[in-house]
Amino acid sequence: MEVLKYIVEDSTIAELLGVQNFSTDEAAVLELVKNAYDANALNLKIKFQNNQMVIQDDGIGMNVEDIKKHWMHIGKSDKKYEIIDDNNNKRIQAGSKGVGRFALSRLGCNIIMTTKKADNSGVVWKTDWNTSIIDTAENLIENGTTILIENLRERWNKKRINNLCEYIERTYFDDSMKIEIITDEFNKIIPKYFPTAEIGINCKSNLKLKYDNGILTTIIKSDEFDRKATKYCQGINLNEFESKVNVKDELKGSYIEEVAENDLERIVNGIGKFSANFYFNLLSSELDKDKYLYKYTSTPEKIKGGIVLYRNAFSISSYEGKKDWLGLGKRSRKSPAAASHETGSWRVRENQLAGYVLIDKKKNNKLQDLANRQGLDENIYFQVFVEIICMGIKEFERYRQNIIRKIDVKNKIISPNKSPVSDRVAKSPKSIKNLTPDESKQLASEIKEYKKEQKRYQKDKEEVEQKYRYDVRILNVLATTGLKASSIAHEMKNNRNFIYENYENIVDALKEYGMWEELNLEENTRKSYKNVPYLLKNGNEVEKKLLTFMDTMLEEIEKNQFELRERSIFDSVNAIKKVWQRDYKWIHINLDIEEDIVYEISEDVIQVILDNLILNSIQQNDEIQLLNIFISAMKNDGKLEFEYRDNGKGLDDKYLINPRKILEVHETTRKKGHGLGMWIVNNTCIMSGGEVQDIKGEKGFYIKFTLGGKI
Structure with missing residues (x-):
């Protein structure tokens, strides 16, 4: 048995790991900066002259053994997590893959590297990416590494060098190694990209x-x-x-x-x-x-x-x-x-x-x-x-x-009406000649204020437009979904009698044909998927829910729901209660509302808010056998004041410190939840002229809110 190893041409490695591996020349230079940093250099100089680039550092350098065992060993790195110098200063090493040296190939065709390690002779390493040679350099005195890159693949003009300076400034986050860029036209020491934050000076x-x-x-x-x-x-x-x-x-x-x-x-x-x-x-x-x-x-x-x-x-x-x-x-x-x-x-x-x-x-x-x-x-x-x-x-x-x-x-507080000088001048332009010095000053001040008010009005107009563009985007989605559902409900309405009577008609027919008693025999009802009476009964339950859905959809989009008129608040909330308790047998809604409270408001406002709150309670507590919901309402200072609570599990832990977070759009803890319910509640309160005043969630869910009569 013979062990084989891949043989790869030097030029191929240089092409793959150098020219093609680095997306930009700046990224290749940065790799060489990292090498100097990992060598514990205190100073790094990058020089541009003629068609050459020189990378010079005062790091630990390399000896012949380092070149042979590490520099020439692709994919192997001798770098650890950190390096500690004689003064116990630590640096986390940037390299680890053992391919960074091929950044040189991206930059130039010919490389001459001279390097010296303490207590060792200097070394020269040369390559044209086809052949690499190593030799000693006895004349080297200072420790460190200097790399001369000849026959640069790209021309480094002033603009490109400035871009390199900005790139290194942005990508280097330390000050333990000074980096200097040297050209025929300028010398630049790379500064720190992000300064210390000074509130009011460089940031708000x-x-x-x-x-x-x-x-x-x-x-x-x-x-x-x-x-x-x-x-x-x-x-x-x-x-x-x-x-x-x-x-x-x-x-x-x-x-x-x-x-x-x-x-x-x-x-x-x-x-x-x-x-x-x-x-x-x-x-x-x-x-x-x-x-x-x-x-x-x-x-x-x-x-x-x-x-x-x-x-x-x-x-x-x-x-x-x-x-x-x-x-x-x-x-x-x-x-x-x-x-x-x-x-x-x-x-x-x-x-x-x-x-x-x-x-x-x-x-x-x-x-x-x-x-x-x-x-x-x-x-x-x-x-x-x-x-x-x-x-x-x-x-x-x-x-x-x-x-x-x-x-x-x-900004929403309306100033009391005044009797400005400009009104008198507008009614009688000639009166401007008779103004006192103080009135003239006041007129000038009013004109300036009008101009300022005009700009403010334009700004407010833009903000209002932006506000409603945002609201409409969200509500359009919900409205479209509702319209699709109502369209289906209208179609189903034509089949209402058939759906309602379907179960009884089938049972009567089976009895008439003498099949009903046989279908109810024990041997015919053991398996649920063959139990015809069971399947018919379940189907009937589903049909009833479809009818409920249809009726609810058609009721809630009726035009009179949106009319602003005086209403009995008890009657409005009680109607909502009946619908929910009809559809969900495991919830009980308790009302504490005086029957003589009358308020001018459109039906949809109360319904939208309470429907969303009740739906939230149901979705968050679907494992509870009996969910109790308590709703109270009263008139207070010209507004309707509601309190809503349930005996469920309350708010998730993430909301207990700041419960008002649940009012934010798309805020939810339910998988595939839309997070719009509580946002709609809050938005509707504000649009009516009210507000959400309090939210608690430690023992069940509690919310207190007011409604006005704006909509």
Whole structure:
């Protein structure tokens, strides 16, 4: 028996692992920067002259044995997790695959490398990618490695070198090795891409995430709002916010839970500890500054854009800030509501957030490189990793939107009518000559205010249009589904008598033919799929449900449901109660509503809210044998005040700290749930002129809300 080994031509290896393996020349240069970093270099110089590139570092260097055993051994790496120098400084090593040296092939046709290791002779290694030779270099004194790349495959002009500087600046996240780019025209030391966050100087808010063992901690520091905002934001700290989220609980009902099946806890814990640091900036107009009490329109300094994923000292290819790998653009397009929207969920735009995420080679080893090292395998671990980051961003979005919603209340307050000077001038233009100096100043002030009001009106108009575009998109889907169902119900109505009498007609016919008694004999009813009386009875139950569905659909879309008129609230709620108790025998609805309460409101408002609340109770408690629901209503300060509660299991743990999260669009813990029910409840309350006042979920579910008569 003979053991065989592959023989591969040097030029083929260089082509596959060098020229084709690296997507760009900049990525190839970065690989050589990593090599210098892993060699514990303190200084690295990249020089461009004529048609040559020189990579020079003062690292530990190599000897002849290192070249033969490691440098020339493809796919083998002598690099460990970390390297420790004489001063006990640690560096996490970037390389591990043993193919990074072929970045040289991507850059040039001829390579001359001179290198020296302490207490060893210098070495020269040369290659044209067909033949490689090694020789000694006795004249080398300094430890380190210098690589001369000749016959460059591409021309490095000033623009390309500037792009390289920006690329290395963005992808290198350390200051233990100084990197200098040297050309005939300039010398540049690569600075740090992301500065220290300075609230009010280079960002309006700073968002830090810390993830460890299934718990995500979100820490926000902000200087976005003026002190005047505290008047409208009682109980909210405008400058600091911190929250902790149980990731496993938060993922309930998401597509991630479905994909992970029963492995979610293992996946969540397997991701490993990581952190993130984001800078939020928003350029606002003077009009918005006044409207939402922003402290300033922009910050004096700017942060470069993009969100970069760093693994220790270097970014990961394809996650260098140029692509939206967190999907912020997709999130904002899916939920385009403004921050002032009463019910829609505001999402930060990708151009408003910059920063970085830090992972570790060992701690986050489930986040694995692709074979070509040009990205990560976007497996289930990566998907959960992205979801965790977005959870932290969502905490910031909720915090900021809550502040803006409260401030926006002041913009809805109508000022009392005044008797402005401009009214007199409009009625009698000649009177302008008789104005006193104070009245002239007031007139000028009023004209300025009118102009300002016009701009504000235009802005409000745009926000209203945006708000209803968002609402209509969601409601159109539900309306279309309802119309399809009502169309089927109309068709079924023509067959109503047949469906209703079908069971009795079949039984009567079987009795008349003398078959009914035989079909009920024990030997003919042992197997359920052959038990004709049982099958007919079950079919009859299904037919009754279809009739109930049809009647409900046709009743609820009648035109008079949408008419605004005075109604008995007890009668309206009692009618809803009867329908639900007719269809669900295991629920009991208790009413505490005085029969003489009359209120001008359209029927659909009450029905939409209570139907969604009752449906939620049923879906969340389908294992309970008897579900008790309690509904009370009373008039209070010109509005209807409702309290609704049930004896079910209450809210999921993820909502107990902040129950109002259930009002957000698409928020659900049920698999394949749409998460629109409670959003519709909240939206309907607000559109009527009311609001959701309180939500609890520790012992059963409880909600208190008011309704007005706007719709």
